[in-house]
Amino acid sequence: MKRVYLVVVLLLVVNIGTRGIVEEENDLQKQYQLLEQSSIKTIKTANGVIYDCVDFYKQPAFKHPMLKNHTLYPQMRTKYTHRTIKAMSSNDEAIQCQVLMLENGGCPTGTVPIRRVSMDDLVQIKTATKNYDMRTTSNSLLTQPGQQFAIVQTNFVSRTTKYYGVRGIFNYYQLPRVRAPQYSSGEIIIRNGDDMIKVGWTVNPALNKDNIAHMFQYLSAGQSHCFNTLCPGFVSTNKDVSIDAGLVGSSKRGGLQRVISLFIYQDAKTKNWWLEICGIVLGYWPQQIFTKMADGATYVAVGGEAFNLPGQPLPPMGNGYYPSEELGITAFWHNFTVLDSNHQHIIPQQTEKYTTDWHYGVYDMMHGKEGRAICYGGTTM
Numbered sequence: 001m002k003r004v005y006l007v008v009v010l011l012l013v014v015n016i017g018t019r020g021i022v023e024e025e026n027d028l029q030k031q032y033q034l035l036e037q038s039s040i041k042t043i044k045t046a047n048g049v050i051y052d053c054v055d056f057y058k059q060p061a062f063k064h065p066m067l068k069n070h071t072l073y074p075q076m077r078t079k080y081t082h083r084t085i086k087a088m089s090s091n092d093e094a095i096q097c098q099v100l101m102l103e104n105g106g107c108p109t110g111t112v113p114i115r116r117v118s119m120d121d122l123v124q125i126k127t128a129t130k131n132y133d134m135r136t137t138s139n140s141l142l143t144q145p146g147q148q149f150a151i152v153q154t155n156f157v158s159r160t161t162k163y164y165g166v167r168g169i170f171n172y173y174q175l176p177r178v179r180a181p182q183y184s185s186g187e188i189i190i191r192n193g194d195d196m197i198k199v200g201w202t203v204n205p206a207l208n209k210d211n212i213a214h215m216f217q218y219l220s221a222g223q224s225h226c227f228n229t230l231c232p233g234f235v236s237t238n239k240d241v242s243i244d245a246g247l248v249g250s251s252k253r254g255g256l257q258r259v260i261s262l263f264i265y266q267d268a269k270t271k272n273w274w275l276e277i278c279g280i281v282l283g284y285w286p287q288q289i290f291t292k293m294a295d296g297a298t299y300v301a302v303g304g305e306a307f308n309l310p311g312q313p314l315p316p317m318g319n320g321y322y323p324s325e326e327l328g329i330t331a332f333w334h335n336f337t338v339l340d341s342n343h344q345h346i347i348p349q350q351t352e353k354y355t356t357d358w359h360y361g362v363y364d365m366m367h368g369k370e371g372r373a374i375c376y377g378g379t380t381m
Helices: 002-037 119-134
Strands: 039-044 050-055 111-115 147-154 165-171 183-192 195-203 214-221 224-227 259-266 273-277 280-285 299-307 331-339 351-355 360-366 372-378
Touching: 039 111, 119 224, 147 360, 147 372, 165 183, 165 299, 183 259, 183 331, 195 259, 259 331, 299 331, 299 360, 299 372, 351 360
Parallel strands: none
Antiparallel strands: 039 050, 050 111, 147 299, 147 351, 165 259, 165 331, 183 195, 183 299, 195 214, 214 224, 259 273, 273 280, 331 372, 360 372
């Protein structure tokens, strides 16, 4: 009888598990079809990526249960004013931010760009996101096998301090050697408890279906654990630039540096977290989706992250070379500041360097006009 019961239990588990997978795939299929049917205009980029211009109110962000009765609208703007920092190269020559603006005049007013993916790609992206989420823990020092960091982070002594924004300028590189399931990123991390936002640049073939550098955002808040726009959470407001935009060109080691300014901050009045790239507002994370981060962050980190399967060669991070104090030959974040409780830019003091493997390194220094500079990278190209 015990064997019969065991077989019945196993069949029930398999049946429930299979039904769950089928239901999830059906939900993905509905999501994919809805986005495709909602397209008002289609734009194909020079890299062959197709974006659908979707009505602002039909973007995936509003599937979040906390946003069912929202009062958000396309023209929403932050009430926080600030002086936009100028992106500067290491030789003090102004370099224009190289974000990939959408061709053909961008999307129509009242719509936002959502990257089109096939159903197979959507399933693979969902799997890659689940795997990524499993490697993300509530303690930044608890990394999973294959996950690598080279960052400067606020230390445990400062965990009672609140941060309301992070700002910096980063350079980016193309890393053709990165192959799925590897990825390599330069990023800003802000979090409070289990709530977390990551923003930066990444080469992530499993996510983007190519091995060129893209902008990205990753959100972990409640039941939302996802990249970019194909999930509830991040609300896009810009009709001309997508959060997962492919990046034009590449910095050259010892040559021209392609740089982008990035600013994440919480509006003191609305409590929404806003994202600006090169002074351009891309969108925001509504305060309703957070528990802890509805009132600031207690942890900030800047630097690089990479992943490889255990036992496989380490992927390049940054520009693939161990970092240097000379900005022209290394991957960097500079003009690194945080917003304090008065929403004033300050240089964080209670910080520490953290690396997971000796092949990767991180330097932290003051660098003249570039201010606080974080240099990172590793595994010589």
